[in-house]
Amino acid sequence: MGTIASSASTEPSIENDTAAPVTADEVELVARAKGTAPEVDNTPLEISDDIRMGVLDNGLTYYVQSNDRPGSKVSARMAVRAGGFHEDPLGTGAAHFLEHMMFNGTERWPGTEVQDVLRSIGATIGPDTNAATGTEFTFYEIDVEDTGQRVETAFDVLQQWAGFVTFDEGAVDQEALVVREEVRFRDESGDGLVGVAFDDAYHAETPFEGVNVTGTAASVLALTGDDLQAYYDRWYRPDNMAIVAVGDRSLDDLERLITDRFTDLEARGQTVDPSVPEFDLRTEPYVETLIEPAFGDSFISIDVPLRTWDRNTIGGQRLEWTEVILGLMVDQRLSESVDSGQLDMRRAGGGYFTHNTRLAYMGFNGDAEDLEVGTEAMLTAIEATISDGFTQSELDRAKATVGAFLDQRLETEGTIQDDEIASAMVFHFLQGGDLLSVDDSVDLIRDILSDLTLEKANNHYQWIMTGSEPIIVVVGPDEARVGQASNHLAAIEKSRAADFGGFEDDIVEIDQLMDRPDAVEEIRSSGLARVDGFELEFDNGMRVLFTPSTVSEGEVTVVSESPGGRLELDPDEGSVATTAVDAVAASGVADYSRVQVRRYLADLEVGIGPYLADASEGFSGSAAASDLEVLFQLLHLQATQPRVEDVAFAQQVEFARDLVTEVGLDPSTAADVLLNDALTGGGVLASSPTLDDLDTLTTTDALEIYSDRFSQLDNHVVAVVGDVDDDVVRDLARRYIGTLPAAGDTETPAPLNAPGTVRVEETVGSGSASGAFRLLHVAEADETIRNQVLAEFTTSVLDDRVFTVIREQLGATYGGFSSIEFQEPGDGVELYVSIDGDPGRIDEIADTVDAQLQSLAMGGLRTVDFDEAFSVLASRYNFINNGYFVDLLFDEAYKSDNEVKDRERQFRALSQIDAGDIERFVQLLIGSDDMIDVRVVPG
Numbered sequence: 013m014g015t016i017a018s019s020a021s022t023e024p025s026i027e028n029d030t031a032a033p034v035t036a037d038e039v040e041l042v043a044r045a046k047g048t049a050p051e052v053d054n055t056p057l058e059i060s061d062d063i064r065m066g067v068l069d070n071g072l073t074y075y076v077q078s079n080d081r082p083g084s085k086v087s088a089r090m091a092v093r094a095g096g097f098h099e100d101p102l103g104t105g106a107a108h109f110l111e112h113m114m115f116n117g118t119e120r121w122p123g124t125e126v127q128d129v130l131r132s133i134g135a136t137i138g139p140d141t142n143a144a145t146g147t148e149f150t151f152y153e154i155d156v157e158d159t160g161q162r163v164e165t166a167f168d169v170l171q172q173w174a175g176f177v178t179f180d181e182g183a184v185d186q187e188a189l190v191v192r193e194e195v196r197f198r199d200e201s202g203d204g205l206v207g208v209a210f211d212d213a214y215h216a217e218t219p220f221e222g223v224n225v226t227g228t229a230a231s232v233l234a235l236t237g238d239d240l241q242a243y244y245d246r247w248y249r250p251d252n253m254a255i256v257a258v259g260d261r262s263l264d265d266l267e268r269l270i271t272d273r274f275t276d277l278e279a280r281g282q283t284v285d286p287s288v289p290e291f292d293l294r295t296e297p298y299v300e301t302l303i304e305p306a307f308g309d310s311f312i313s314i315d316v317p318l319r320t321w322d323r324n325t326i327g328g329q330r331l332e333w334t335e336v337i338l339g340l341m342v343d344q345r346l347s348e349s350v351d352s353g354q355l356d357m358r359r360a361g362g363g364y365f366t367h368n369t370r371l372a373y374m375g376f377n378g379d380a381e382d383l384e385v386g387t388e389a390m391l392t393a394i395e396a397t398i399s400d401g402f403t404q405s406e407l408d409r410a411k412a413t414v415g416a417f418l419d420q421r422l423e424t425e426g427t428i429q430d431d432e433i434a435s436a437m438v439f440h441f442l443q444g445g446d447l448l449s450v451d452d453s454v455d456l457i458r459d460i461l462s463d464l465t466l467e468k469a470n471n472h473y474q475w476i477m478t479g480s481e482p483i484i485v486v487v488g489p490d491e492a493r494v495g496q497a498s499n500h501l502a503a504i505e506k507s508r509a510a511d512f513g514g515f516e517d518d519i520v521e522i523d524q525l526m527d528r529p530d531a532v533e534e535i536r537s538s539g540l541a542r543v544d545g546f547e548l549e550f551d552n553g554m555r556v557l558f559t560p561s562t563v564s565e566g567e568v569t570v571v572s573e574s575p576g577g578r579l580e581l582d583p584d585e586g587s588v589a590t591t592a593v594d595a596v597a598a599s600g601v602a603d604y605s606r607v608q609v610r611r612y613l614a615d616l617e618v619g620i621g622p623y624l625a626d627a628s629e630g631f632s633g634s635a636a637a638s639d640l641e642v643l644f645q646l647l648h649l650q651a652t653q654p655r656v657e658d659v660a661f662a663q664q665v666e667f668a669r670d671l672v673t674e675v676g677l678d679p680s681t682a683a684d685v686l687l688n689d690a691l692t693g694g695g696v697l698a699s700s701p702t703l704d705d706l707d708t709l710t711t712t713d714a715l716e717i718y719s720d721r722f723s724q725l726d727n728h729v730v731a732v733v734g735d736v737d738d739d740v741v742r743d744l745a746r747r748y749i750g751t752l753p754a755a756g757d758t759e760t761p762a763p764l765n766a767p768g769t770v771r772v773e774e775t776v777g778s779g780s781a782s783g784a785f786r787l788l789h790v791a792e793a794d795e796t797i798r799n800q801v802l803a804e805f806t807t808s809v810l811d812d813r814v815f816t817v818i819r820e821q822l823g824a825t826y827g828g829f830s831s832i833e834f835q836e837p838g839d840g841v842e843l844y845v846s847i848d849g850d851p852g853r854i855d856e857i858a859d860t861v862d863a864q865l866q867s868l869a870m871g872g873l874r875t876v877d878f879d880e881a882f883s884v885l886a887s888r889y890n891f892i893n894n895g896y897f898v899d900l901l902f903d904e905a906y907k908s909d910n911e912v913k914d915r916e917r918q919f920r921a922l923s924q925i926d927a928g929d930i931e932r933f934v935q936l937l938i939g940s941d942d943m944i945d946v947r948v949v950p951g
Contacts, residue, residue: 047475053327071251076266086259094247096225105227118172131880134887179237189823200781293480310488323444339364369443384495391507401470412615423566531746552754568734579761586696592714598660601649683784724755763838783851783949790942803832825849
């Protein structure tokens with residue numbers, strides 16, 4: 013549950029109040045040439061013949077569609093055309109508070125019984141059941157297995173939410189504490205302050221001015237049950253909402269789920285118009301600066317307001333896709349200008365985005381050492397694109413990127429999941445959109461691409477960019493970096509009077525990444541024990557395992573792994589290893605720069621990169637089946653011919669410096685680092701480098717650290733899963749994996765030493781919204797299938813307790829989670845609990861977590877809790893994706909046959925578990941002397 017986040021260009025965190033915004037009441041801006049307005053085709057879009065859409069007599073709209081992916085499931089949705097904009101008065105937070113109250117009592121299920129009902133049908137709040145509130149709408153989601161009466165119960169819940177929510181004052185007062193925590197985080201945290209600044213900037217001088225979706229702590233605590241009832245009665249009406257059903261049932265069955273429950277639903281007030289009135293675009297610039305003396309990160313956001321289009325028309329689709337393509341060209345131009353040295357900034361990019369259904373922007377974002385200079389430089393680069401336009405090659409690359417996306421849509425048409433279809437229906441009702449068949453939708457967009465000439469693109473870009481004035485938000489650590497708002501404002505005029513020069517495109521484009529190596533034969537080939545497919549072993553020690561999967565048609569997932577990781581590095585390399593690997597990953601390969609590689613990949617659906625874990629390293633990525641060879645080429649080159657480029661290196665070092673600063677400011681980040689260092693002893697596994705480490709790191713060092721772990725891969729296993737022929741994978745494996753350089757055997761890294769009992773209490777930063785509690789118990793346990801199922805079961809129970817007891821009953825946190833993972837290497841199991849909450853109640857949170865663990869260890873698991881967790885796991889085990897098969901292949905590679913975790917064995921283990929097993933498992937987890945307790949609060 014939550015609010016719909018702003019799509020601001022860049023949103024790092026800060027921790028201070030903001031300076032007053034500056035507007036240009038009397039600034040004379042240089043006149044610019046303007047493009048001509050487009051002609052708009054208002055022909056309505058049709059909807060797919062697969063969709064049945066109707067309106068009941070009471071005005072309720074519904075959408076249904078039969079779909080067998082993933083199969084035996086149904087996605088249920090309720091959409092309401094009401095959000096923060098519809099509050100009276102504005103800014104109370106009633107719309108968002110009401111969303112919370114849906115889970116706190118209906119006429120059929122008083123109190124929190126509706127939460128119990130949802131968990132009983134396997135619909136965990138978060139993964140399977142969620143809700144969100146925005147400025148203009150609210151929606152609710154339930155995804156359930158189609159077994160027993162689960163689907164019927166899910167629609168019973170929606171029916172209760174649509175017309176029968178209750179507002180007991182005691183429940184309202186209790187939930188107000190939860191909502192207050194969410195609001196407090198927004199009002200006091202860095203991320204929250206940035207979000208507020210963007211909301212204020214975007215809403216200013218529009219009908220949304222004054223809208224505050226979450227409200228303030230004071231307004232939330234002041235809301236009564238009568239206030240919420242009034243909002244509910246006014247806006248949650250049948251003629252203002254839609255119900256969606258998508259799943260593995262007939263259209264008639266899905267339609268009956270709705271008509272049987274919602275036909276008699278009555279409105280509780282007069283008909284109201286939820287639409288937002290028309291308004292003009294901004295005619296004056298808006299500049300806001302945000303300064304935090306101890307803040308390390310910085311950014312410049314420049315957003316130009318655009319008109320919005322009717323997405324339910326052909327013309328609306330044409331114009332929005334045109335602006336999406338223009339956004340791709342903007343991003344190309346700015347990022348390549350930084351890479352080539354033509355734009356003197358640390359980074360820059362941009363693109364088209366929407367803040368809500370009526371607020372759209374062409375956004376630009378970047379960072380520079382001197383932010384005033386950076387604003388002027390970026391504005392000048394933007395003005396150059398307006399004045400000079402884009403090039404044909406830039407348009408061709410943008411079209412190629414969209415074309416590759418369309419090709420993949422066609423490839424995956426048969427595997428579109430229920431929830432994706434349901435979401436499209438929700439947004440069709442709330443803000444308009446494309447509900448054509450995949451074929452018709454692709455044809456429409458291809459027609460748009462074909463018709464979009466360079467002249468039309470440049471004319472439309474000039475028209476939108478000169479039709480309003482920009483919103484500029486600048487964030488930095490001190491006044492010397494940020495500068496004055498008035499100077500950022502003056503940069504607009506300077507940029508428009510500047511001599512733009514010209515964009516120099518001297519990039520030599522490439523037509524291939526590498527020559528195809530000659531294939532080498534494997535020394536062993538065999539089948540797999542638990543799934544279809546094969547394993548190949550090569551003379552260089554590499555193994556490739558493949559299993560076919562049509563879970564996602566036309567897509568292939570590739571993940572590889574070697575033992576080693578950071579544990580195999582020298583102690584002085586460990587803290588900067590992640591930065592080094594990220595710098596290589598952000599660079600090109602072989603003799604090709606990242607710009608050359610990016611351009612080569614523009615019309616392909618492929619991506620892969622390296623990862624470095626504590627005890628392993630490897631590569632992870634995916635590709636369209638038709639582009640799989642390029643993925644194998646990238647893997648081969650990243651292993652044999654990596655490179656580090658100066659711009660990529662500088663960017664990654666800056667990101668790492670930001671993390672170091674955040675450790676000193678943010679209790680949550682600090683707690684994570686303190687816990688990891690307590691577990692690992694720091695050293696090679698230190699979570700965070702020091703500023704001195706980063707200052708002395710060079711590009712040569714980064715390449716050496718990377719090559720140490722990736723250029724000679726030991727005992728490497730490559731897992732390939734997807735919709736591709738066996739012979740294709742065999743050939744690619746022989747050419748690109750079998751030809752990798754051989755490496756000597758490396759022993760599996762030694763397991764970590766037991767941490768003992770460690771308690772850490774720290775004070776970090778000053779003014780953070782939250783304190784942080786982290787708990788880790790380490791015990792000895794073999795990673796058997798039964799123990800893994802016990803771990804997942806116990807995690808489900810603990811997460812439920814975190815939600816119901818610590819969040820809902822205490823009202824001390826907005827969220828938290830637990831996990832139980834088996835150590836690699838080693839034979840240990842780790843119980844981890846992470847909760848951020850009210851700094852004044854961290855000890856209370858910690859004591860409550862301990863009490864809940866002790867309760868479970870002493871037989872405190874209720875039958876209803878057991879049944880709900882069982883339903884959650886049964887639902888999870890019915891879900892299969894390519895990631896499941898990847899895990900299965902690694903089990904095949906590393907474990908004996910009886911240890912391979914397939915769904916059949918997981919279900920069998922689940923069916924044999926009882927409450928006593930959970931009690932004994934929790935006793936094992938918390939009974940060890942190895943425990944780390946970390947509590948961090950702001951100073």
